[in-house]
Amino acid sequence: xxxxxxxxxxxxxxxxxxxxxxxxxxxxxxxxxxxxxxxxxxxxxxxxxxxxxxxxxxxxxxxxxxxxxxxxxxxxxxxxxxxxxxxxxxxxxxxxxxxxxxxxxxxxxxxxxxxxxxxxxxxxxxxxxxxxxxxxxxxxxxxxxxxxxxxxxxxxxxxxxxxxxxxxxxxxxxxxxxxxxxxxxxxxxxxxxxxxxxxxxxxxxxxxxxxxxxxxxxxxxxxxxxxxxxxxxxxxxxxxxxxxxxxxxxxxxxxxxxxxxxxxxxxxxxxxxxxxxxxxxxxxxxxxxxxxxxxxxxxxxxxxxxxxxxxxxxxxxxxxxxxxxxxxxxxxxxxxxxxxxxxxxxxxxxxxxxxxxxxxxxxxxxxxxxxxxxxxxxxxxxxxxxxxxxxxxxxxxxxxxxxxxxxxxxxxxxxxxxxxxxxxxxxxxxxxxxxxxxxxxxxxxxxxxxx
Numbered sequence: 001x002x003x004x005x006x007x008x009x010x011x012x013x014x015x016x017x018x019x020x021x022x023x024x025x026x027x028x029x030x031x032x033x034x035x036x037x038x039x040x041x042x043x044x045x046x047x048x049x050x051x052x053x054x055x056x057x058x059x060x061x062x063x064x065x066x067x068x069x070x071x072x073x074x075x076x077x078x079x080x081x082x083x084x085x086x087x088x089x090x091x092x093x094x095x096x097x098x099x100x101x102x103x104x105x106x107x108x109x110x111x112x113x114x115x116x117x118x119x120x121x122x123x124x125x126x127x128x129x130x131x132x133x134x135x136x137x138x139x140x141x142x143x144x145x146x147x148x149x150x151x152x153x154x155x156x157x158x159x160x161x162x163x164x165x166x167x168x169x170x171x172x173x174x175x176x177x178x179x180x181x182x183x184x185x186x187x188x189x190x191x192x193x194x195x196x197x198x199x200x201x202x203x204x205x206x207x208x209x210x211x212x213x214x215x216x217x218x219x220x221x222x223x224x225x226x227x228x229x230x231x232x233x234x235x236x237x238x239x240x241x242x243x244x245x246x247x248x249x250x251x252x253x254x255x256x257x258x259x260x261x262x263x264x265x266x267x268x269x270x271x272x273x274x275x276x277x278x279x280x281x282x283x284x285x286x287x288x289x290x291x292x293x294x295x296x297x298x299x300x301x302x303x304x305x306x307x308x309x310x311x312x313x314x315x316x317x318x319x320x321x322x323x324x325x326x327x328x329x330x331x332x333x334x335x336x337x338x339x340x341x342x343x344x345x346x347x348x349x350x351x352x353x354x355x356x357x358x359x360x361x362x363x364x365x366x367x368x369x370x371x372x373x374x375x376x377x378x379x380x381x382x383x384x385x386x387x388x389x390x391x392x393x394x395x396x397x398x399x400x401x402x403x404x405x406x407x408x409x410x411x412x413x414x415x416x417x418x419x420x421x422x423x424x425x426x427x428x429x430x431x432x433x434x435x436x437x438x439x440x441x442x443x444x445x446x447x448x449x450x451x
Contacts, residue, residue, distance in 0.1 A: 170391025
């Protein structure tokens with residue numbers, strides 16, 4: 001029997017703690033106090049279990065077991081993206097139904113965080129004395145740029161080896177670079193378009209958008225006909241201030257924007273087709289011309305691809321237009337071989353030619369781990385001991401804590417191929433069977449690292 005099975009002794013306690021953690025609405029782009037509350041909760045549970053605990057600022061901390069010069073670590077985060085709409089259950093209540101576990105963060109990344117903590121407890125309860133210190137490192141700002149790990153490692157040493165359960169199985173050895181940009185104008189220069197709002201987090205495809213337009217009855221009728229023939233769902237409501245249009249799309253993670261339906265991009269396209277770009281303002285004109293409903297960056301002139309990491313992607317994550325604001329946030333995932341400076345300069349040149357400003361909000365260089373580094377064989381053995389086959393090595397457009405580790409770690413789990421987890425979308429969930437498979441793999445991996 002593999003050691004990982006011992007995690008099953010803690011099933012009830014794991015679910016109880018996970019329910020408490022999911023109930024904390026730790027949406028990092030909205031409420032820093034709640035994210036710190038989630039961090040304090042999990043560090044408090046670690047202290048209750050008898051582990052050495054240290055908090056770093058308000059955004060990170062760790063639980064540690066064992067001694068020695070070297071550190072092996074598991075990195076997980078307790079912040080989440082906004083819940084959004086269209087859930088079939090309460091997103092902040094851990095729910096099990098039809099053989100699945102649901103809740104915001106069950107996969108990304110509160111479920112894996114609680115599992116990692118209980119892996120430490122299983123080692124301790126089994127009397128295993130690690131040959132190196134084992135740390136579970138928790139962050140509370142992963143979803144807004146991972147500055148939490150910058151804060152953490154400004155005070156703490158880097159681990160010798162590590163993994164983060166914040167992706168898919170098998171083992172992720174390559175992560176695309178990430179650039180998140182703000183494109184804005186000093187004032188909103190549209191005439192017909194009065195307001196436009198969409199999106200919460202820049203790293204998610206917005207599932208809904210809202211526009212307020214000042215138009216005639218004939219223009220309204222034509223707009224409705226346009227909308228009927230386009231992707232998405234649209235509702236029209238007359239108000240004293242003008243015609244309000246609500247657009248409904250489909251959310252997805254920004255690393256795979258083609259899997260969603262961007263409500264903002266599609267609504268802007270409908271408005272531009274109906275009214276023309278000039279009356280919508282320079283920002284909407286840029287969005288429609290340079291981004292549109294594409295996700296590959298072709299219209300921006302930045303499309304590229306490589307064999308190791310795949311194609312560049314673009315996500316229009318958020319649009320805010322009103323009397324005193326006119327800005328859009330976009331998320332770009334670029335291949336490991338691409339020149340990030342050239343990509344940024346091309347976007348900047350295109351935007352400035354239309355009178356817009358571009359600000360680099362966040363840049364995370366790509367990760368490309370060597371396939372023969374020790375952590376990969378350790379994780380591969382753990383996976384095989386539970387599943388019975390070797391895991392595949394793969395690349396992703398997602399960004400994880402692995403890229404903060406100076407090539408000392410990789411992403412590993414918790415999602416299995418074929419299990420639609422809907423991270424960053426409504427009804428985020430995981431097969432109950434797969435959740436406990438991940439728990440066993442994680443414990444086996446932690447034990448392997450301890451040796």
